[in-house]
Amino acid sequence: MVKCDILIIGGGLAGLSAALKIPQELDTIVISKVHPLRSHSGAAQGGLNAALANHPEGKHDSWELHAFDTIKGSDYLADQNAVELMCKEAIPTIYELEHLGAPFSRFPDGTIAQRPFGGGEFPRTCYAADRTGLVLLHTLYEQCIRRNVKFLDEWLVSKLVIKNNRCLGVIAIELASGKVVPIKAKAVIFATGGYGRVYLRTTNAYINQGSGIGIAYRAGIPLKDMEFVQFHPTSLHRTNILITEGARGEGGYLINKEGRRFMEDYAPHAMELAPRDIVARAIQKEIEEGRGINDEYVYLDLRHLGAEKIMKRLPGIREIALNFAGIDPIEAPIPIQPAQHYSMGGIDVNEKCETVVPGVYAAGECACVSVHGANRLGGNSLLETIVFGKIAGREASKYVREGYIDFKSDRELNESAKEIEEKIKVWMSRTSGTRAHELLNKLKAITTEKVGIFRNGKDLSYALETIRQLREDYKKAYLGSPNLKFSQELINIIEFELMLDLAEIITLGALNRTETRGSHYRRDFKERNDKEWLKHTIVIYTDKGPKISYKEVIITKYKPAKREY
């Protein structure tokens, strides 16, 4: 049995950020499915928001205006106290990252450069060309190396063990051997990222199967606002690799088959820099109504920016377009289509990253504070990972030092580990039945088709039925190979059940919410309905299936108003 004070699950930005805030005398382990530098945070491109007021056009920017833009962007579903906290903390956080070594791009006066992003009144997105996630991930990992943070790389956490509303630890699988190992921890921080791979078309990495959120849910921790799924407007056609919003921030145009900048029909003022929900819907509508190219995509045109700007500010985008589509954006427009990108919902936490179970915390994309409400603004997710990662690290440390009472948990942990071993044995003993990857392909097709950008009651009910059928099929799942060493099949068969849970909760939340808000667009309920639906969806696991309830949105000083761009 492995033992520690604080176990951080996930080695992306939220996890590393938490690790760096925990005093060195507490025994901390960061456990991750992959080497931390392979985490999906590294794929983030465009930047992170902070009202530094470095941009000549942003001299009057302030954290209050950043908060307002975020709340308006959220379609007023964000908890305003949490948004205020994040936007205020954003400023010292950027300086801290810079001091730790992050190589931000610079303005001529030597200050950190900022670019415009969707839904922001001023240019306030700080960036390092178009590899901001990569440089931040490396910077924080470097600091972890400096501080000798302990890592367990390539371990899959498959269960959170809770008894009498107390955190005992987790059960994990060492992927190199396939061994099931209990880990006793006084506190656990979830920093496991999103679930993009529940969808067929997603910008997310293959690893983003969302099992962290699923594990918390199965242990009885409520999830919040899961029906709010962000679709990024611009993913590369076919591979769905992210093409940063920064490309539009730098001045890129979206054009349809007729060569027209169609955003003037949808957001005449903000144009290409309207928030993501609006731009993604506009593109999808253009494609559906026959104004896309080959009925599949539209163009992101950067040619007018010129070679120098593209090479300096968007070198990674050029590399992606060249490598993966054979197109040089200096000479030709990039074919793009919307794809699942981000989860606004997640593990229900407050602004201290606390869940309902003492000792269990969550931060980053897997958590829902909520600072993004019904639609996240670009540049706010990297920010969230770092600001709330730090808070989670600090709060967990405080809990271990002041709130934790030790009691025997070895027996429960060992029993839970046995249960998982038994499950694996059953999967291995079967020689026929269903395979996890086949079931997953079916699930992805349904979510993308029926629980996508445009939704309606009929489609959602159909999806729910299919998901429940897949759950029946999963009961016959088996492992094709008996070799459990570095077995992706083993990871898939474990995670698939949790992916089913997430798909079910997303669909159920979407079906119940009979209004349109942010990313959640109902063709049969096209208006926002504050009277009935200005509230968070809360879902709790029960033996009989997910149980839904609702929770008030915290409003401080920004009154819900109509959202126009």
Place this chain on the structure above:
Amino acid sequence: MKYIFKIFRFDPEKDKEPYFQEYEYDFLPSISILEALITIRDEVDSSLSFRYSCRGAVCGSCGMIINGNPDLACRVKLETLYPDEIVIEPLANFEILKDLIVDMGPFWKAYREIRPYLHTKNKPPEKEHRISEKAMEKIYPFVNCILCACCYSACPVVSKDENYLGPAALAKLYRFVKDPRDHRPYSFLKRINTQEGAWGCHTIFKCVEACPKEVRPVDGIEGLRRKLIIEKIKRLLRFRK
């Protein structure tokens, strides 16, 4: 289109020695090696192991040797390879853990040894350090490194001397040495002022060829050598005074 994949297989616990297994499968020529491997694993042989994550050439997981060249499996398309027989091997210069998965331990050890973090001298300023974009541009090519180890696999010096730090770690160090905010003392550079450090490179440029991110580690290593010579002259002058 029909492709024949010859894939390196080895489980040190079960197999006496490595072998190549052949898989024949119909693929669209436009897909990547990674997509093909995933399909082979899912549809044909679930015991096949390899690392991958982002599929967008930014996480550095899926380095492997494809028809003799180290590269990221996610960014190599089938149609760019000729003939239609594709040979896949794990990265060279590493111990094999299973199939295409290697023990990256020595690579990360070298990375740790160069002290891969910003070392500032003074208390940080209240806001950001004021530095020019021009100064930062010198480190950007090295910031682009994703630590995929393709260069380490291609390096002929690493293959002869397991203590040699290798191109990636040295290029990473250069990224810090050239950072205007970094003020590491000379003692931090002692480890690389050796044949197992900056002086070990034979400038054969295999790392430059192998890098999927156009980092040019050799340039970094040569930069470190210049830095070491300047440091030496400085110390000699100080000694004379």
